[in-house]
Amino acid sequence: MSKIVTLENAVLQVKISKNGAELHSIYHKQHQHEYLWQGDKEVWGRHAPVLFPIVGQVEDGFYEVDDVKYKLPQHGFARDMEHKLITQDELRCIFELRFDHDTMTKFPYKFVFRTIYEIKNSKLSITYQVDNIDTEDIYFSVGAHPGFNTDFIKNTSFEDYTIEFSEQEKFQRLLLDNGLRSGAIQEDALNGAQTLDLKFDTFKDDAIIFDHFKSESLDIVCRHDDSRKLRVAFKDWPLLGIWTPVGKRADFVCIEPWYGVADLRDENHNFKEKYANQKLPKEETFSATFSVEIIDKDE
Template identity: 40%
Template sequence: MIYSLENSKIKITASTHGGELHSITGKDTGTEYLWDGNPTYWKYHAPILFPIIGKVTDLKYKVDGKIYELPQHGLARTSEFNLLSQTEDSISFELKYSDDSLMVYPFKFSLISTYKLSDNSLTVNYQVRNLDTTDILFSIGAHPAFMCPINQNESLDDYYLQFNEKETSSIFVPTKEVFLTHEKNEYLNNSAEIKLSKDTFKNDVLIFDNLKSNKITIKSRNCTKSLSVEFGDFPYLGIWAPPTGAPFICIEPWFGHADYEDFHGEFKDKEGVISLPTNKEFNCSYTITITE
């Protein structure tokens, strides 16, 4: 089921399917900022990545010597959440473990996605609760796709991404199957700007792990509309669009990443995996702000 939430500046819709954001509309201009899920390019809007990000080798991973199987980005984005609560300015959905989930992910958990409006901003919070009798293991991340170009009369070449700090940073080198190698390529040298073009994603996703910035903004050289994502203390940031081209850009704050191409160990030893003690909760959030 689709639910809506709005204030004087912004209107959103979100679904119980995947607990996923479906729309972000600026009310001053009626502009849609979130990708519409057209399957010609990509059928999602802003999926939640849990309990893995990217892919595990052969779609399989190991917990205490037992092999489990999960699709790319895990189980949350294709699961049905329940409406947990709705107020004047926020809405929350919850996914809890089930007999089916325990077959592919052997931990008892609660995952809550909350969307809260404030002026021209939307804050997205993910909360993971350990309902098990032992530590649970997971990664979690966001995968929102934003319209780019924002205006139909523009092209991707009119746009750029701007960090809030000048960066000297490298990116991971992925394999063709989008696993990680142990190599990195220099990418930014005392620069805050990434120019966008059809070649930006020719090698697939850009993955950063050593940024000073905590905010990135999609900007046009021709108009004042923009959208920023403040990603706080997420240790990894992915930036992606289909290498074949599409009218959107994904800005993805992550706790965790895909497997290294040579990783075959236990899930607990995978880089970026969080271990959460019983009866504890983990929270992370990012904020989307539109300027019109």
């Protein structure tokens, strides 16, 4: 049985793998173009991993809940587990991951985690839902990590593109030190600009992480030809990561809405106090949606 699920309408063909409920393809039929990074183990072997129940790293590879230690790899375990396909039609599908004995050894909470994909015209919406089916509050982070090809205008590559934010603002950047937050914060990281030109050197110190921003979306646009753009909308998401692998000079950029972020270096390991972690009371549901849309200027 195939592990790939396909959604399709007149404009888009979208493919998702049951492994990690990971998006594998956003193909635009009219453009005859693949907008999602297709993976290369020599560069970055993933496409769009789902991050749960942590985003980033926990210091020293472990965290504590009620004085008990638990180990988790970077970005958690959901991206490396098979998710159950609950429902599917041509335009929408739902994947589900439930707690089990194995997850409880790494993450001591009872949960149901769903990933919902839905297409409409040239837009793909992605929703993450967490049900607390435990007897107490649960704590977690969740995030997205899709990589988008920077070649959708003919004869262009990564450094021909820019990111245009929906609002002009003083972005606050959280700086990293070997995968953990250093504690340093760069105020007004874009110097009042509304755009971020994609330059490989910009990512020499790892991902750009923005906190406390007003923008609800951004567009990836070619600086020489703005006839086509890719829009990522992330209303109400508190953090945003932007990343391309250091030193690889790859033609893709990851746009990553997050509820959560890597640990602060030399921070205590108390998971309930982890910055930007979500607290969910029993019998309640957390839900967050972002979208990806391919836009033609003349349409």
